[in-house]
Amino acid sequence: MKLVVCAGPPSSGKTSVLKSVCGKLLQRENKIAYLKIDTQYAIEDEIFKKEFGIPTKKVYTGDLCPDHVNVLILGDGLNWAEKEGADVLLVESAGLCLRCAPYVEGGLGIVVLEVTSGMQLPLKLGPILSLADAAVMTKIDLISQAEKEVFRAGINKVAPNVCVLEADALHGIGISPLVKMIERCPEIVGELRLKGVPPLGVCTICIGKKEIGWEKHFGILRALEGDLFYRGE
Amino acid sequence: MMIETITILGGCSKSGDPEPVKEVNLKKGDVVSIVGPTGSGKTMLINDIELFASGDTPTKRRVLINGDEVLEEIRNNPHKNPIARITQHTTFLSDLPVCDFLELHAKIRQDGERYLIKKTLDLANQLSGENILLSSRMTELSGGQTRALLIADAVVIGNTPIILLDEVENAGIYKDRALKILRGYQKMMVFVTHDPVITLFSDFRIVMRNGAMEKVIKTTEEEKKAAEEVKRVDNLLMDLREKIRSGETIELKEVVV
Structure with a gap:
């Protein structure tokens, strides 16, 4: 199973990028499952199911931080995708907290940023950009060459090693390199761990425990299925 | 890298037939127009150029630089991309x-x-x-x-050595003058256009139909002469627009060509 985690600010174009990617991966005979993590409203799972006929799932995180929920449920999510017969799991995160990064070691982390958010946006982002493997700049047809280049220079400054892609995802332009990156990405094996240390906080995820899976944590938890529960002493 | 030529190798039309035009070469300093009805594949063609398509787009075209396949490093690295594109939404x-x-x-x-x-x-x-x-x-x-x-x-x-302009013609630019000035910069300028002035002042035009490059027409000597007349009409319209904008009235004798 390959794990692709896609994050980025709301309405930056994550879904359009993933739809484009999904279409191309399916054409190349990959089997895809799609998991959407959002706080209170999402219809993307239905869109993917309807358009591509692939297994989809969504999780509402309610009062919890979406990246927090991501850590708790991703292990279960991979098992679910496995059972569904997928060989690539696409995870789309709500991406509300820019201090966190939901990317997993051994998986592919994609951050989607719209160039129309202002030239300084990359400089304002932390790990969600600096720990990504690929940064996709979307809506490139709407903005001047100058602003595009300043935006890109900002990304390079924050994340010198990230692979920067420019895309007009609605029209599927500039998506192929991402598809290749996913195909080259190794299978995810062994214990799942976050790429980055989470920000300071008071729960076991927030204090920096990187293990994936609710079994590894204390406090207010949840599994992929079912409600929140408390585990502790 | 110095870019001297761009070669577009034909792929297929919307219905999957081979494109009538097999090869188009653009040289440094060329001004080229892409013309054709709405939905004929003009924008697809400049998408292919912008992406340096290598048979991996729906049209199956391939685009070469200086006669060679374009390295993935250049195709995928926006920092090395030698193309600027300006659209009507930009x-x-x-x-x-x-x-x-x-x-x-x-x-x-x-x-x-x-x-x-x-x-x-x-x-x-x-x-x-x-x-x-x-x-x-x-x-x-x-x-x-x-x-x-x-x-x-x-x-x-x-x-950037290549500039793609997607239907940017509009008020406020004297097109013939703009084209003359831009030629001085020795770029490859590719216009997607419905504008007769831009088309006739180009070196050649690619005519699109049903997603395919139907033919390439080199601007003839007669067309070049005609371009001067078309320019006069266009400038007349521009002057009229200016007059109307500044609150003047128009006399019949001004518009009789």
Whole structure:
């Protein structure tokens, strides 16, 4: 199973990028499952199911931080995708907290940023950009060459090693390199761990425990299925 | 890398048939138009150029630089991409004075050389005819000024060897003059256009139909002469527009050609 985690600010174009990617991966005979993590409203799972006929799932995180929920449920999510017969799991995160990064070691982390958010946006982002493997700049047809280049220079400054892609995802332009990156990405094996240390906080995820899976944590938890529960002493 | 030529190798039409045109070569300094009805595949063609398609787009075209396949490194690395594209939707979003804005771009592109800012502004002003000041705010620019500055910035500071212009013709630019000036920069300029002036002042035009390159027409000597007449009509319309905009009335004798 390959794990692709896609994050980025709301309405930056994550879904359009993933739809484009999904279409191309399916054409190349990959089997895809799609998991959407959002706080209170999402219809993307239905869109993917309807358009591509692939297994989809969504999780509402309610009062919890979406990246927090991501850590708790991703292990279960991979098992679910496995059972569904997928060989690539696409995870789309709500991406509300820019201090966190939901990317997993051994998986592919994609951050989607719209160039129309202002030239300084990359400089304002932390790990969600600096720990990504690929940064996709979307809506490139709407903005001047100058602003595009300043935006890109900002990304390079924050994340010198990230692979920067420019895309007009609605029209599927500039998506192929991402598809290749996913195909080259190794299978995810062994214990799942976050790429980055989470920000300071008071729960076991927030204090920096990187293990994936609710079994590894204390406090207010949840599994992929079912409600929140408390585990502790 | 110096780009001397771009070669487009034909793929297939929307219905999957081989394209009638098998090969088109663009040389440095060429001005080329892409024409055809709406939905005929004009934008698809410049998408292919912009992406340096290698048989991996729906049209199956391939685009070569200097006769060679384009390295993935160049195709995938926006920083190395030698193409600037300006569409009818492209605009500036910054609310900065023009001077600060251009300086920001020059800083990351060309080590902030100050003379480039003046050079860009001069070119923009030559293109638009409505004077832009360095102190103007970007958001105060008119449609014509914005268009002119977008092009000038891409040409001078962006300095990309290939510029794709997707239906950017509109009010406020004297097209024939703009084309003459832009030719001086020795770029490859590719216009997607419905405009007779731009088309007839191009070196050749690619005619699109049903997603395919139907034929390539080199601008004939007769067309070049006709272009001068078309230009006169176009300029007449532009002058009329200016007069109407400034509240004047129009006399019949002004419009009898």
